[in-house]
Amino acid sequence: MIAHRGEILHFLADPDRVQEPLCYEYFPDGLLVIKDGVVQSLSDASQAITKLDPKTEVIEHKNSLIMPGFVDTHIHFPQTEIIAAYGEQLLQWLDKYTFPTERKFEDKAYARNIAEKFLNELLRAGTTTALVFGTVHKQSVEAFFEACEQRNLRMIAGKVMMDRNAPDYLTDCPESSYQDSKSLIEKWHNRGRLRYAVTPRFSPTSSYEQLQKAGQLMREYPDIYMHTHLSENLDEVAWVKELFPDCDNYLATYDRAGLLGRRSVFAHCIHLCDSEWQRMVDTHSGIAFCPTSNLFLGSGLFNLSRAVENNINVGMGTDVGGGTSFSILQTLNEAYKVVQLRGQTVSILKMFYLATLGGAKTLDLDDKIGNFEVGKEADLVVLDKHSTPLMELRLNEHNDLLEQLFVLSMLGDDRTVKQTWSAGTKVHDRDQ
Numbered sequence: 001m002i003a004h005r006g007e008i009l010h011f012l013a014d015p016d017r018v019q020e021p022l023c024y025e026y027f028p029d030g031l032l033v034i035k036d037g038v039v040q041s042l043s044d045a046s047q048a049i050t051k052l053d054p055k056t057e058v059i060e061h062k063n064s065l066i067m068p069g070f071v072d073t074h075i076h077f078p079q080t081e082i083i084a085a086y087g088e089q090l091l092q093w094l095d096k097y098t099f100p101t102e103r104k105f106e107d108k109a110y111a112r113n114i115a116e117k118f119l120n121e122l123l124r125a126g127t128t129t130a131l132v133f134g135t136v137h138k139q140s141v142e143a144f145f146e147a148c149e150q151r152n153l154r155m156i157a158g159k160v161m162m163d164r165n166a167p168d169y170l171t172d173c174p175e176s177s178y179q180d181s182k183s184l185i186e187k188w189h190n191r192g193r194l195r196y197a198v199t200p201r202f203s204p205t206s207s208y209e210q211l212q213k214a215g216q217l218m219r220e221y222p223d224i225y226m227h228t229h230l231s232e233n234l235d236e237v238a239w240v241k242e243l244f245p246d247c248d249n250y251l252a253t254y255d256r257a258g259l260l261g262r263r264s265v266f267a268h269c270i271h272l273c274d275s276e277w278q279r280m281v282d283t284h285s286g287i288a289f290c291p292t293s294n295l296f297l298g299s300g301l302f303n304l305s306r307a308v309e310n311n312i313n314v315g316m317g318t319d320v321g322g323g324t325s326f327s328i329l330q331t332l333n334e335a336y337k338v339v340q341l342r343g344q345t346v347s348i349l350k351m352f353y354l355a356t357l358g359g360a361k362t363l364d365l366d367d368k369i370g371n372f373e374v375g376k377e378a379d380l381v382v383l384d385k386h387s388t389p390l391m392e393l394r395l396n397e398h399n400d401l402l403e404q405l406f407v408l409s410m411l412g413d414d415r416t417v418k419q420t421w422s423a424g425t426k427v428h429d430r431d432q
């Protein structure tokens with residue numbers, strides 16, 4: 001048994017649905033007790049410490065805030081090495097940087113090496129769960145899941161399905177993509193903490209037949225995920241209109257294949273029309289909000305208020321390598337600015353909810369991760385409030401919780417993440 005003692009914050013509900021202070025719990029001096037990788041109790045340390053099993057190792061965290069591990073609802077592991085590529089918007093960026101890089105993942109040894117580096121970056125950023133794109137190559141996802149299994153991480157991933165409008169070296173066909181996905185599902189879905197997501201890249205790179213095959217997998221395995229891109233860039237939206245003249249809108253290209261639902265996550269959703277918004281609501285589909293990517297690729301400004309008004313599940317996505325940081329703190333920073341540019345507001349509590357329990361809910365994993373309720377998997381991050389001289393100057397005993405959180409999100413990054421723990425085991429230590 002291990003117990004973490006320090007300042008602890010976690011969410012019990014969406015701050016936009018359940019009023020303060022019922023939506024969260026905050027312990028200025030808390031004790032989080034973990035047994036066999038699972039939360040056993042969370043309470044004020046002063047009382048709990050006296051009743052603790054004497055064999056428990058107590059770890060004290062000073063000048064820190066302990067929170068549930070961050071959740072990244074959209075990221076590409078094979079794009080780790082093309083993060084920060086200059087000069088293009090989505091469609092040209094794919095051709096110039098993304099496709100040539102993804103070609104390398106045909107080689108499983110290469111994929112394994114990048115998977116390790118990718119997981120190191122995620123954990124350095126305090127992210128303990130992510131919904132992850134592989135490449136078209138089955139072995140890329142094999143390599144990724146093997147690396148996750150070794151570290152006992154809770155991750156969701158899938159092989160990209162793409163059978164057109166991409167270089168020959170990077171395309172599959174409807175039947176092979178179905179078979180490859182199926183064998184990956186059989187091997188990896190629900191194995192330990194791993195889950196599978198059927199992953200058509202986006203409608204422009206899938207034929208009608210391939211999207212139907214993706215839908216067939218969703219029917220054959222009712223508890224798997226679906227992960228794709230939707231309405232990110234205006235040229236992309238126009239292209240989809242050309243490619244699918246019989247569909248009323250972009251979302252309909254997925255809808256008619258049966259790809260919408262509770263475990264379907266659509267990255268971006270910037271340029272949705274009214275009927276697409278309504279269909280997202282009706283099918284309980286989720287959205288990955290990826291502000292660093294949307295700004296970097298010049299894609300547009302996500303309408304967070306509209307998603308909130310419609311009670312759509314939203315999580316934060318880094319979208320590396322379109323996104324420019326693995327850090328969910330940095331992603332919150334840019335989210336705040338997108339919301340400002342839209343003339344909207346987002347509460348500080350909501351930002352950190354989106355980064356934790358909101359992300360878990362979007363991934364339909366809120367019964368397992370996202371907060372410190374008894375029985376949840378003990379994935380947590382220790383944030384250092386003195387991680388830089390500037391942060392130390394800005395944060396002192398006069399700041400209340402909300403102000404501290406806001407400064408952590410505006411000034412924080414991987415330097416702020418002192419430790420990351422997964423299922424009760426330390427998986428990252430900044431100072432070692």
Ligand code: GUN
Pocket residue numbers: 076090094098201202229232293319322
């Ligand atoms: N749309 C289709 N593929 C991609 C991708 O790799 N990244 C982003 N951001 N959008 C996409």
Ligand code: ZN
Pocket residue numbers: 074075076229267319322
């Ligand atoms: Zn993406």
